[in-house]
Amino acid sequence: MDEKRSEQSSAARVGVRARGGSLAPGSVVGDGRYRLLAQFGIDERAGAHLWRARDGQLRRDVALTLLVGDPADAESARMARRTLERAAHAAKFTHDGVARVLDVLSLGSGVTSSEGLLGVVVTEWTKGTDLIDLVAEHPVAPLTAARMVQKLAEAVERAHHSGLVLGLDHPQRLRLTTDGTLRLAFPGPLPDATLRDDVKAIGAVLYLLLTGRWALPGGPAAIPAAPHAPNGRLVPPRSLQPAVPAELSSLAVRTIEDGGHGGIRTSAAILRALEMAAEAEEHTQLIKAQAAAGIKPEDDGTVWTTKKPVKDKARRRKLALGVTVLVVAAVAILAWLGMLAISFFQDNNAASGPAINVAQPTTTQAAASPPPPAQPSGPTGQVQLGAAVPAKSVTVYNPDGDGDNTSRAKYAVDGDPSTIWRTDQYRQQFPTIKHGVGLLATFAQPIKLARVMIAGASQGTVVEVRVADSADPDLPATRVVGTATLSSASTDVTLPQPQQGQYFIVWISQLSGSAGKYQSQIGELTFLPAQ
Numbered sequence: 001m002d003e004k005r006s007e008q009s010s011a012a013r014v015g016v017r018a019r020g021g022s023l024a025p026g027s028v029v030g031d032g033r034y035r036l037l038a039q040f041g042i043d044e045r046a047g048a049h050l051w052r053a054r055d056g057q058l059r060r061d062v063a064l065t066l067l068v069g070d071p072a073d074a075e076s077a078r079m080a081r082r083t084l085e086r087a088a089h090a091a092k093f094t095h096d097g098v099a100r101v102l103d104v105l106s107l108g109s110g111v112t113s114s115e116g117l118l119g120v121v122v123t124e125w126t127k128g129t130d131l132i133d134l135v136a137e138h139p140v141a142p143l144t145a146a147r148m149v150q151k152l153a154e155a156v157e158r159a160h161h162s163g164l165v166l167g168l169d170h171p172q173r174l175r176l177t178t179d180g181t182l183r184l185a186f187p188g189p190l191p192d193a194t195l196r197d198d199v200k201a202i203g204a205v206l207y208l209l210l211t212g213r214w215a216l217p218g219g220p221a222a223i224p225a226a227p228h229a230p231n232g233r234l235v236p237p238r239s240l241q242p243a244v245p246a247e248l249s250s251l252a253v254r255t256i257e258d259g260g261h262g263g264i265r266t267s268a269a270i271l272r273a274l275e276m277a278a279e280a281e282e283h284t285q286l287i288k289a290q291a292a293a294g295i296k297p298e299d300d301g302t303v304w305t306t307k308k309p310v311k312d313k314a315r316r317r318k319l320a321l322g323v324t325v326l327v328v329a330a331v332a333i334l335a336w337l338g339m340l341a342i343s344f345f346q347d348n349n350a351a352s353g354p355a356i357n358v359a360q361p362t363t364t365q366a367a368a369s370p371p372p373p374a375q376p377s378g379p380t381g382q383v384q385l386g387a388a389v390p391a392k393s394v395t396v397y398n399p400d401g402d403g404d405n406t407s408r409a410k411y412a413v414d415g416d417p418s419t420i421w422r423t424d425q426y427r428q429q430f431p432t433i434k435h436g437v438g439l440l441a442t443f444a445q446p447i448k449l450a451r452v453m454i455a456g457a458s459q460g461t462v463v464e465v466r467v468a469d470s471a472d473p474d475l476p477a478t479r480v481v482g483t484a485t486l487s488s489a490s491t492d493v494t495l496p497q498p499q500q501g502q503y504f505i506v507w508i509s510q511l512s513g514s515a516g517k518y519q520s521q522i523g524e525l526t527f528l529p530a531q
Helices: 002-014 074-090 131-135 142-161 195-211 246-256 267-292 313-347 406-413
Strands: 034-043 048-055 060-068 101-107 117-124 128-130 174-177 182-184 393-397 437-455 462-468 479-485 490-510 524-529
Touching: 034 060, 060 074, 074 101, 074 117, 128 131, 131 174, 131 195, 142 182, 142 195, 142 246, 142 267, 195 246, 195 267, 246 267, 393 406, 406 437, 406 524, 437 462, 437 479, 479 490, 490 524
Parallel strands: none
Antiparallel strands: 034 048, 048 060, 060 117, 101 117, 128 174, 174 182, 393 437, 437 490, 437 524, 462 479, 462 490
Protein backbone atom coordinates (compact mmCIF):
# COMPACT_ATOMS: atom_id res chain seq x y z
CA MET A 1 0.00 0.00 0.00
CA ASP A 2 2.83 2.38 0.90
CA GLU A 3 4.56 1.56 -2.37
CA LYS A 4 1.38 2.34 -4.30
CA ARG A 5 1.06 5.73 -2.62
CA SER A 6 4.73 6.36 -3.41
CA GLU A 7 4.06 5.64 -7.09
CA GLN A 8 1.13 8.06 -7.11
CA SER A 9 3.13 10.86 -5.48
CA SER A 10 6.07 10.28 -7.82
CA ALA A 11 3.82 10.42 -10.87
CA ALA A 12 2.24 13.61 -9.61
CA ARG A 13 5.65 15.22 -9.13
CA VAL A 14 7.25 14.38 -12.47
CA GLY A 15 4.21 14.35 -14.73
CA VAL A 16 4.53 13.42 -18.41
CA ARG A 17 6.98 15.31 -20.59
CA ALA A 18 6.24 15.99 -24.24
CA ARG A 19 9.83 15.17 -25.05
CA GLY A 20 9.06 11.57 -24.11
CA GLY A 21 6.46 11.29 -26.85
CA SER A 22 3.91 8.62 -25.92
CA LEU A 23 5.53 7.80 -22.57
CA ALA A 24 2.58 7.43 -20.22
CA PRO A 25 1.26 4.73 -17.90
CA GLY A 26 -0.01 1.85 -20.03
CA SER A 27 2.36 2.52 -22.95
CA VAL A 28 4.66 -0.27 -24.10
CA VAL A 29 8.36 0.00 -25.04
CA GLY A 30 11.12 -2.39 -25.99
CA ASP A 31 9.34 -4.09 -28.90
CA GLY A 32 6.19 -4.26 -26.79
CA ARG A 33 7.74 -6.29 -23.97
CA TYR A 34 7.60 -3.69 -21.17
CA ARG A 35 4.38 -1.94 -20.14
CA LEU A 36 4.92 1.31 -18.25
CA LEU A 37 3.27 1.46 -14.82
CA ALA A 38 4.46 4.58 -12.96
CA GLN A 39 7.10 7.25 -13.43
CA PHE A 40 9.46 7.88 -10.52
CA GLY A 41 11.60 10.73 -11.75
CA ILE A 42 13.55 12.46 -14.49
CA ASP A 43 17.28 13.04 -14.58
CA GLU A 44 17.32 16.10 -16.83
CA ARG A 45 21.09 15.97 -17.30
CA ALA A 46 20.87 12.80 -19.38
CA GLY A 47 17.24 12.93 -20.54
CA ALA A 48 16.71 9.80 -18.42
CA HIS A 49 13.09 9.00 -17.48
CA LEU A 50 12.83 6.58 -14.55
CA TRP A 51 9.88 4.17 -14.66
CA ARG A 52 8.46 1.11 -13.03
CA ALA A 53 7.26 -1.33 -15.69
CA ARG A 54 5.90 -4.82 -16.16
CA ASP A 55 7.88 -7.42 -18.09
CA GLY A 56 5.18 -9.16 -20.18
CA GLN A 57 7.35 -12.18 -21.00
CA LEU A 58 8.65 -13.03 -17.53
CA ARG A 59 5.64 -11.54 -15.69
CA ARG A 60 7.65 -9.52 -13.19
CA ASP A 61 8.10 -5.85 -12.37
CA VAL A 62 11.28 -4.13 -13.53
CA ALA A 63 12.87 -0.68 -13.33
CA LEU A 64 13.44 1.11 -16.64
CA THR A 65 15.81 3.98 -17.32
CA LEU A 66 14.51 5.39 -20.60
CA LEU A 67 16.96 7.61 -22.48
CA VAL A 68 14.72 10.07 -24.30
CA GLY A 69 16.03 12.12 -27.23
CA ASP A 70 16.12 12.78 -30.94
CA PRO A 71 17.88 9.99 -32.87
CA ALA A 72 18.84 12.55 -35.51
CA ASP A 73 20.87 14.51 -32.94
CA ALA A 74 24.37 13.04 -33.26
CA GLU A 75 25.58 14.36 -29.88
CA SER A 76 22.54 13.04 -28.00
CA ALA A 77 22.91 9.67 -29.71
CA ARG A 78 26.62 9.54 -28.78
CA MET A 79 25.96 10.35 -25.14
CA ALA A 80 23.22 7.72 -25.00
CA ARG A 81 25.53 5.07 -26.46
CA ARG A 82 28.16 5.89 -23.82
CA THR A 83 25.61 5.58 -21.01
CA LEU A 84 24.39 2.25 -22.39
CA GLU A 85 27.97 0.96 -22.64
CA ARG A 86 28.61 1.85 -19.00
CA ALA A 87 25.37 0.21 -17.94
CA ALA A 88 26.30 -2.95 -19.84
CA HIS A 89 29.63 -3.12 -18.01
CA ALA A 90 27.77 -2.78 -14.71
CA ALA A 91 25.69 -5.87 -15.57
CA LYS A 92 28.58 -7.99 -14.29
CA PHE A 93 28.55 -6.20 -10.92
CA THR A 94 26.51 -7.61 -8.04
CA HIS A 95 25.93 -5.94 -4.68
CA ASP A 96 22.93 -5.49 -2.42
CA GLY A 97 23.33 -1.72 -2.73
CA VAL A 98 22.81 -1.72 -6.53
CA ALA A 99 19.91 -3.13 -8.53
CA ARG A 100 21.08 -5.82 -10.93
CA VAL A 101 21.14 -4.84 -14.62
CA LEU A 102 19.03 -7.36 -16.56
CA ASP A 103 19.23 -5.97 -20.09
CA VAL A 104 20.42 -3.00 -22.15
CA LEU A 105 18.45 -2.01 -25.25
CA SER A 106 19.75 0.33 -27.94
CA LEU A 107 18.44 1.68 -31.25
CA GLY A 108 17.93 -1.23 -33.61
CA SER A 109 18.24 -3.69 -30.76
CA GLY A 110 14.97 -3.59 -28.87
CA VAL A 111 14.33 0.14 -29.37
CA THR A 112 12.80 1.82 -32.42
CA SER A 113 13.10 5.48 -33.36
CA SER A 114 9.31 5.78 -33.42
CA GLU A 115 9.28 5.43 -29.59
CA GLY A 116 11.34 8.61 -29.19
CA LEU A 117 13.96 6.68 -27.25
CA LEU A 118 17.73 6.39 -27.63
CA GLY A 119 18.06 3.41 -25.32
CA VAL A 120 16.71 1.56 -22.29
CA VAL A 121 18.44 0.14 -19.20
CA VAL A 122 16.42 -2.66 -17.61
CA THR A 123 17.07 -3.56 -13.96
CA GLU A 124 15.32 -5.59 -11.29
CA TRP A 125 12.65 -3.70 -9.38
CA THR A 126 13.54 -2.47 -5.87
CA LYS A 127 10.69 -2.66 -3.37
CA GLY A 128 10.64 0.11 -0.82
CA THR A 129 10.18 3.87 -0.58
CA ASP A 130 11.03 6.77 -2.84
CA LEU A 131 13.91 8.78 -1.36
CA ILE A 132 12.09 12.10 -1.89
CA ASP A 133 9.06 10.82 -0.01
CA LEU A 134 11.37 9.77 2.83
CA VAL A 135 12.60 13.34 3.49
CA ALA A 136 9.46 15.19 2.42
CA GLU A 137 8.12 15.72 5.96
CA HIS A 138 11.30 15.96 8.05
CA PRO A 139 15.00 15.00 7.91
CA VAL A 140 16.16 11.57 9.02
CA ALA A 141 17.69 11.03 12.47
CA PRO A 142 21.51 11.34 12.25
CA LEU A 143 22.33 7.78 13.32
CA THR A 144 19.68 6.34 11.00
CA ALA A 145 21.02 8.46 8.12
CA ALA A 146 24.58 7.23 8.69
CA ARG A 147 23.48 3.60 8.71
CA MET A 148 21.36 4.08 5.57
CA VAL A 149 24.27 5.47 3.60
CA GLN A 150 26.77 2.80 4.68
CA LYS A 151 25.41 0.10 2.36
CA LEU A 152 25.55 2.55 -0.53
CA ALA A 153 29.14 3.50 0.35
CA GLU A 154 30.11 -0.17 0.45
CA ALA A 155 28.68 -0.64 -3.04
CA VAL A 156 30.67 2.33 -4.36
CA GLU A 157 33.86 1.01 -2.77
CA ARG A 158 33.36 -2.43 -4.36
CA ALA A 159 32.51 -0.95 -7.77
CA HIS A 160 35.49 1.39 -7.76
CA HIS A 161 37.83 -1.53 -7.10
CA SER A 162 36.46 -2.98 -10.34
CA GLY A 163 36.89 0.31 -12.19
CA LEU A 164 33.13 0.91 -12.47
CA VAL A 165 31.29 4.21 -12.03
CA LEU A 166 27.78 3.69 -10.63
CA GLY A 167 26.24 7.11 -11.30
CA LEU A 168 24.19 7.64 -8.15
CA ASP A 169 24.41 11.46 -8.10
CA HIS A 170 20.64 12.00 -8.49
CA PRO A 171 18.25 11.35 -5.57
CA GLN A 172 15.45 9.94 -7.72
CA ARG A 173 17.71 7.12 -8.87
CA LEU A 174 17.82 5.82 -5.26
CA ARG A 175 15.24 3.99 -3.16
CA LEU A 176 15.02 2.97 0.48
CA THR A 177 14.69 -0.81 0.67
CA THR A 178 12.42 -2.69 3.05
CA ASP A 179 15.40 -3.50 5.28
CA GLY A 180 16.20 0.21 5.79
CA THR A 181 19.21 0.65 3.48
CA LEU A 182 19.63 2.77 0.36
CA ARG A 183 19.93 1.18 -3.06
CA LEU A 184 20.73 2.45 -6.54
CA ALA A 185 17.47 1.42 -8.21
CA PHE A 186 18.00 3.06 -11.63
CA PRO A 187 21.64 2.53 -12.76
CA GLY A 188 22.91 4.38 -15.81
CA PRO A 189 25.88 6.71 -15.19
CA LEU A 190 26.26 9.89 -17.20
CA PRO A 191 28.72 9.70 -20.11
CA ASP A 192 31.30 11.89 -18.35
CA ALA A 193 30.71 10.70 -14.76
CA THR A 194 33.87 9.94 -12.74
CA LEU A 195 34.76 8.01 -9.59
CA ARG A 196 34.91 11.34 -7.76
CA ASP A 197 31.28 12.02 -8.76
CA ASP A 198 30.22 8.81 -6.99
CA VAL A 199 32.05 9.87 -3.82
CA LYS A 200 30.51 13.36 -3.88
CA ALA A 201 27.12 11.73 -4.40
CA ILE A 202 27.48 9.79 -1.13
CA GLY A 203 28.11 13.05 0.71
CA ALA A 204 25.14 14.67 -1.06
CA VAL A 205 22.85 11.79 -0.10
CA LEU A 206 23.98 12.08 3.53
CA TYR A 207 23.39 15.85 3.36
CA LEU A 208 19.90 15.22 1.94
CA LEU A 209 18.96 12.78 4.70
CA LEU A 210 20.21 15.16 7.41
CA THR A 211 18.65 18.36 6.03
CA GLY A 212 16.10 17.55 3.32
CA ARG A 213 18.16 19.55 0.78
CA TRP A 214 20.21 18.50 -2.26
CA ALA A 215 23.76 19.82 -2.45
CA LEU A 216 24.74 18.94 -6.05
CA PRO A 217 23.70 20.60 -9.32
CA GLY A 218 21.00 19.02 -11.48
CA GLY A 219 18.72 17.89 -8.66
CA PRO A 220 14.96 17.53 -9.01
CA ALA A 221 12.67 20.52 -8.52
CA ALA A 222 10.85 18.66 -5.74
CA ILE A 223 13.88 19.02 -3.43
CA PRO A 224 15.16 22.47 -2.36
CA ALA A 225 18.81 23.20 -3.10
CA ALA A 226 21.33 23.35 -0.27
CA PRO A 227 22.25 26.91 0.78
CA HIS A 228 25.71 28.44 0.40
CA ALA A 229 27.47 31.06 2.50
CA PRO A 230 28.44 34.45 0.97
CA ASN A 231 31.95 33.11 0.35
CA GLY A 232 30.52 30.29 -1.76
CA ARG A 233 31.09 27.54 0.80
CA LEU A 234 28.37 24.97 1.43
CA VAL A 235 26.43 25.66 4.63
CA PRO A 236 27.06 22.69 6.98
CA PRO A 237 24.08 20.48 7.90
CA ARG A 238 24.54 21.34 11.58
CA SER A 239 23.81 25.00 10.83
CA LEU A 240 20.44 23.95 9.42
CA GLN A 241 19.71 21.17 11.92
CA PRO A 242 21.48 21.72 15.29
CA ALA A 243 20.82 18.11 16.32
CA VAL A 244 23.25 16.85 13.65
CA PRO A 245 26.57 15.75 15.26
CA ALA A 246 29.66 17.72 14.29
CA GLU A 247 31.33 14.59 12.86
CA LEU A 248 28.50 13.81 10.42
CA SER A 249 28.07 17.48 9.47
CA SER A 250 31.75 17.87 8.67
CA LEU A 251 31.83 14.52 6.85
CA ALA A 252 29.07 15.54 4.46
CA VAL A 253 30.68 18.89 3.61
CA ARG A 254 34.21 17.52 3.21
CA THR A 255 32.95 14.81 0.87
CA ILE A 256 31.00 17.17 -1.38
CA GLU A 257 33.33 20.15 -1.70
CA ASP A 258 36.28 19.97 -4.09
CA GLY A 259 38.41 22.78 -2.68
CA GLY A 260 40.12 23.15 0.68
CA HIS A 261 42.40 20.99 2.75
CA GLY A 262 41.16 17.78 4.35
CA GLY A 263 38.59 16.83 1.70
CA ILE A 264 37.48 13.20 1.37
CA ARG A 265 38.05 12.02 -2.19
CA THR A 266 37.90 8.21 -2.13
CA SER A 267 35.10 5.78 -1.35
CA ALA A 268 37.33 3.89 1.09
CA ALA A 269 38.02 7.05 3.11
CA ILE A 270 34.36 8.06 3.34
CA LEU A 271 33.37 4.53 4.33
CA ARG A 272 35.88 4.52 7.21
CA ALA A 273 34.81 7.99 8.32
CA LEU A 274 31.14 7.04 8.04
CA GLU A 275 31.63 3.96 10.20
CA MET A 276 33.45 5.95 12.89
CA ALA A 277 30.85 8.71 12.86
CA ALA A 278 28.05 6.16 13.19
CA GLU A 279 29.82 4.44 16.10
CA ALA A 280 30.36 7.78 17.84
CA GLU A 281 26.68 8.69 17.44
CA GLU A 282 25.63 5.27 18.75
CA HIS A 283 27.80 5.84 21.81
CA THR A 284 26.25 9.27 22.34
CA GLN A 285 22.73 7.88 22.06
CA LEU A 286 23.61 5.13 24.57
CA ILE A 287 24.86 7.70 27.09
CA LYS A 288 21.69 9.77 26.64
CA ALA A 289 19.52 6.69 27.11
CA GLN A 290 21.43 5.75 30.28
CA ALA A 291 21.07 9.28 31.61
CA ALA A 292 17.33 9.24 30.91
CA ALA A 293 17.07 5.95 32.79
CA GLY A 294 19.08 7.31 35.73
CA ILE A 295 22.08 5.04 35.08
CA LYS A 296 25.54 6.49 35.48
CA PRO A 297 27.99 5.64 32.65
CA GLU A 298 30.39 3.93 35.06
CA ASP A 299 27.68 1.63 36.48
CA ASP A 300 28.30 -2.03 35.63
CA GLY A 301 24.85 -3.26 36.64
CA THR A 302 26.00 -4.80 39.93
CA VAL A 303 23.51 -4.52 42.79
CA TRP A 304 25.01 -3.97 46.24
CA THR A 305 23.16 -4.94 49.45
CA THR A 306 23.94 -4.31 53.13
CA LYS A 307 23.00 -6.61 56.00
CA LYS A 308 21.65 -5.26 59.26
CA PRO A 309 24.25 -5.33 62.07
CA VAL A 310 23.87 -8.19 64.52
CA LYS A 311 23.20 -7.07 68.10
CA ASP A 312 25.83 -8.97 70.18
CA LYS A 313 26.58 -7.36 73.60
CA ALA A 314 29.64 -9.52 74.32
CA ARG A 315 31.17 -8.66 70.97
CA ARG A 316 30.54 -4.94 71.55
CA ARG A 317 32.28 -5.05 74.99
CA LYS A 318 35.34 -6.74 73.49
CA LEU A 319 35.47 -4.15 70.72
CA ALA A 320 35.23 -1.24 73.22
CA LEU A 321 38.01 -2.72 75.37
CA GLY A 322 40.31 -3.13 72.39
CA VAL A 323 39.75 0.45 71.24
CA THR A 324 40.49 1.75 74.77
CA VAL A 325 43.79 -0.14 74.93
CA LEU A 326 44.87 1.26 71.55
CA VAL A 327 44.06 4.84 72.58
CA VAL A 328 46.04 4.56 75.87
CA ALA A 329 49.02 3.09 74.04
CA ALA A 330 49.00 5.88 71.45
CA VAL A 331 48.89 8.59 74.16
CA ALA A 332 51.81 7.00 76.02
CA ILE A 333 53.95 6.87 72.88
CA LEU A 334 53.25 10.52 72.02
CA ALA A 335 54.12 11.63 75.59
CA TRP A 336 57.41 9.74 75.48
CA LEU A 337 58.37 11.30 72.14
CA GLY A 338 57.58 14.78 73.51
CA MET A 339 59.79 14.34 76.60
CA LEU A 340 62.62 13.06 74.44
CA ALA A 341 62.48 16.14 72.20
CA ILE A 342 62.50 18.58 75.17
CA SER A 343 65.50 16.82 76.76
CA PHE A 344 67.45 16.97 73.49
CA PHE A 345 67.12 20.74 73.08
CA GLN A 346 67.84 21.54 76.74
CA ASP A 347 71.09 19.51 76.82
CA ASN A 348 72.49 20.76 73.51
CA ASN A 349 73.59 24.36 74.29
CA ALA A 350 75.69 24.65 71.18
CA ALA A 351 72.62 24.32 69.08
CA SER A 352 71.12 27.47 70.57
CA GLY A 353 73.76 29.78 69.03
CA PRO A 354 75.34 32.92 70.56
CA ALA A 355 73.39 35.31 72.75
CA ILE A 356 71.90 38.29 70.96
CA ASN A 357 71.17 41.66 72.56
CA VAL A 358 67.99 42.81 70.89
CA ALA A 359 68.45 46.33 72.23
CA GLN A 360 71.91 46.64 70.67
CA PRO A 361 71.83 45.00 67.23
CA THR A 362 75.08 43.47 66.10
CA THR A 363 77.06 45.23 63.47
CA THR A 364 77.11 42.06 61.44
CA GLN A 365 74.32 42.41 58.90
CA ALA A 366 73.06 39.84 56.45
CA ALA A 367 74.21 40.74 53.00
CA ALA A 368 71.33 42.21 51.06
CA SER A 369 70.22 40.32 48.01
CA PRO A 370 71.74 41.90 44.97
CA PRO A 371 69.27 43.58 42.66
CA PRO A 372 68.31 41.61 39.56
CA PRO A 373 70.56 42.27 36.63
CA ALA A 374 69.36 44.87 34.18
CA GLN A 375 67.64 43.58 31.09
CA PRO A 376 70.25 43.40 28.37
CA SER A 377 69.76 45.54 25.37
CA GLY A 378 69.75 42.40 23.27
CA PRO A 379 72.49 39.99 22.32
CA THR A 380 73.32 39.46 18.76
CA GLY A 381 70.55 37.51 16.88
CA GLN A 382 67.85 38.02 19.57
CA VAL A 383 64.70 39.85 18.48
CA GLN A 384 63.69 42.76 20.69
CA LEU A 385 59.99 42.68 21.59
CA GLY A 386 57.61 45.58 21.75
CA ALA A 387 54.51 45.97 23.89
CA ALA A 388 51.66 43.54 23.36
CA VAL A 389 49.26 44.54 20.59
CA PRO A 390 45.56 43.91 21.25
CA ALA A 391 43.63 42.16 18.51
CA LYS A 392 40.76 44.09 16.96
CA SER A 393 38.67 40.91 16.94
CA VAL A 394 39.03 37.14 17.42
CA THR A 395 36.76 34.63 15.68
CA VAL A 396 36.65 30.85 15.42
CA TYR A 397 38.32 29.68 12.21
CA ASN A 398 36.95 26.38 10.91
CA PRO A 399 37.30 25.78 7.16
CA ASP A 400 35.91 22.22 7.49
CA GLY A 401 32.42 23.28 8.53
CA ASP A 402 30.84 24.32 11.81
CA GLY A 403 32.60 26.57 14.32
CA ASP A 404 33.32 25.43 17.87
CA ASN A 405 31.80 27.60 20.63
CA THR A 406 31.87 30.72 18.47
CA SER A 407 30.25 32.87 21.17
CA ARG A 408 33.18 32.27 23.55
CA ALA A 409 35.99 33.23 21.15
CA LYS A 410 36.11 36.73 22.71
CA TYR A 411 37.30 35.25 26.01
CA ALA A 412 40.65 34.37 24.42
CA VAL A 413 41.63 38.07 24.37
CA ASP A 414 39.74 39.54 27.34
CA GLY A 415 42.84 39.79 29.57
CA ASP A 416 41.64 37.07 31.96
CA PRO A 417 43.20 33.59 31.51
CA SER A 418 40.48 32.09 33.73
CA THR A 419 37.80 32.82 31.10
CA ILE A 420 38.35 30.29 28.36
CA TRP A 421 37.38 29.31 24.86
CA ARG A 422 37.21 25.58 24.23
CA THR A 423 36.64 23.34 21.23
CA ASP A 424 33.80 20.89 20.90
CA GLN A 425 34.46 17.42 22.30
CA TYR A 426 35.35 14.91 19.58
CA ARG A 427 35.29 11.14 19.50
CA GLN A 428 38.26 10.97 17.12
CA GLN A 429 41.54 12.87 17.13
CA PHE A 430 42.23 15.39 14.35
CA PRO A 431 42.40 14.95 11.37
CA THR A 432 40.14 11.85 11.22
CA ILE A 433 36.85 13.73 10.88
CA LYS A 434 38.04 17.33 10.89
CA HIS A 435 41.49 18.65 9.94
CA GLY A 436 41.54 21.09 12.86
CA VAL A 437 40.07 24.27 14.31
CA GLY A 438 41.52 27.56 15.47
CA LEU A 439 41.16 31.19 16.45
CA LEU A 440 41.71 33.94 13.87
CA ALA A 441 42.96 37.24 15.27
CA THR A 442 42.41 40.39 13.20
CA PHE A 443 44.43 43.54 13.93
CA ALA A 444 43.53 47.12 13.13
CA GLN A 445 46.64 47.40 10.99
CA PRO A 446 49.45 45.02 10.00
CA ILE A 447 51.97 44.11 12.73
CA LYS A 448 55.34 42.40 12.67
CA LEU A 449 54.59 39.46 14.95
CA ALA A 450 57.50 37.86 16.82
CA ARG A 451 55.89 35.83 19.61
CA VAL A 452 52.51 34.55 20.79
CA MET A 453 51.96 33.80 24.48
CA ILE A 454 49.22 31.23 25.15
CA ALA A 455 47.96 30.94 28.74
CA GLY A 456 45.39 28.69 30.40
CA ALA A 457 45.58 26.07 27.66
CA SER A 458 45.04 22.31 27.73
CA GLN A 459 48.30 20.46 28.23
CA GLY A 460 49.39 18.45 25.20
CA THR A 461 47.47 20.50 22.65
CA VAL A 462 49.54 21.00 19.48
CA VAL A 463 49.13 24.39 17.79
CA GLU A 464 50.43 26.15 14.70
CA VAL A 465 50.66 29.89 14.28
CA ARG A 466 49.59 30.71 10.73
CA VAL A 467 49.56 33.99 8.81
CA ALA A 468 46.70 34.69 6.39
CA ASP A 469 45.98 37.30 3.72
CA SER A 470 42.30 37.80 4.60
CA ALA A 471 39.72 37.31 7.34
CA ASP A 472 38.23 34.27 5.57
CA PRO A 473 41.09 32.34 3.96
CA ASP A 474 41.25 28.77 2.71
CA LEU A 475 43.57 26.72 4.88
CA PRO A 476 46.04 25.87 2.04
CA ALA A 477 46.39 29.63 1.42
CA THR A 478 47.74 30.22 4.95
CA ARG A 479 51.38 29.75 6.00
CA VAL A 480 52.70 28.04 9.13
CA VAL A 481 55.17 30.40 10.86
CA GLY A 482 55.46 28.72 14.28
CA THR A 483 54.50 25.55 16.16
CA ALA A 484 54.34 24.43 19.81
CA THR A 485 52.93 21.85 22.19
CA LEU A 486 51.05 23.69 24.93
CA SER A 487 51.38 23.37 28.70
CA SER A 488 48.60 24.07 31.18
CA ALA A 489 50.21 27.26 32.56
CA SER A 490 51.70 29.35 29.77
CA THR A 491 53.49 28.61 26.52
CA ASP A 492 55.53 31.00 24.40
CA VAL A 493 55.43 30.36 20.68
CA THR A 494 58.46 32.22 19.32
CA LEU A 495 58.49 32.64 15.56
CA PRO A 496 61.81 31.76 13.90
CA GLN A 497 61.49 35.01 11.96
CA PRO A 498 59.07 37.90 12.69
CA GLN A 499 56.16 37.89 10.27
CA GLN A 500 54.32 40.88 8.85
CA GLY A 501 50.57 40.51 8.68
CA GLN A 502 47.13 41.67 9.76
CA TYR A 503 45.52 38.23 10.18
CA PHE A 504 47.04 35.48 12.33
CA ILE A 505 45.56 32.07 13.17
CA VAL A 506 46.30 29.98 16.25
CA TRP A 507 45.45 26.63 14.68
CA ILE A 508 44.88 23.49 16.78
CA SER A 509 46.15 20.51 14.79
CA GLN A 510 46.00 18.02 17.67
CA LEU A 511 43.59 18.01 20.61
CA SER A 512 44.22 17.09 24.22
CA GLY A 513 42.56 14.04 25.72
CA SER A 514 42.28 10.35 24.91
CA ALA A 515 39.90 7.38 24.73
CA GLY A 516 37.27 9.05 22.59
CA LYS A 517 37.19 12.32 24.57
CA TYR A 518 39.30 14.87 22.71
CA GLN A 519 38.96 18.56 23.57
CA SER A 520 41.22 21.59 24.02
CA GLN A 521 40.90 25.01 25.58
CA ILE A 522 42.73 28.35 25.45
CA GLY A 523 42.51 30.93 28.22
CA GLU A 524 44.38 33.95 26.82
CA LEU A 525 46.32 34.94 23.71
CA THR A 526 48.94 37.69 23.84
CA PHE A 527 50.56 38.92 20.63
CA LEU A 528 54.04 40.48 20.91
CA PRO A 529 55.53 42.27 17.88
CA ALA A 530 59.17 42.90 17.14
CA GLN A 531 60.46 46.39 17.93
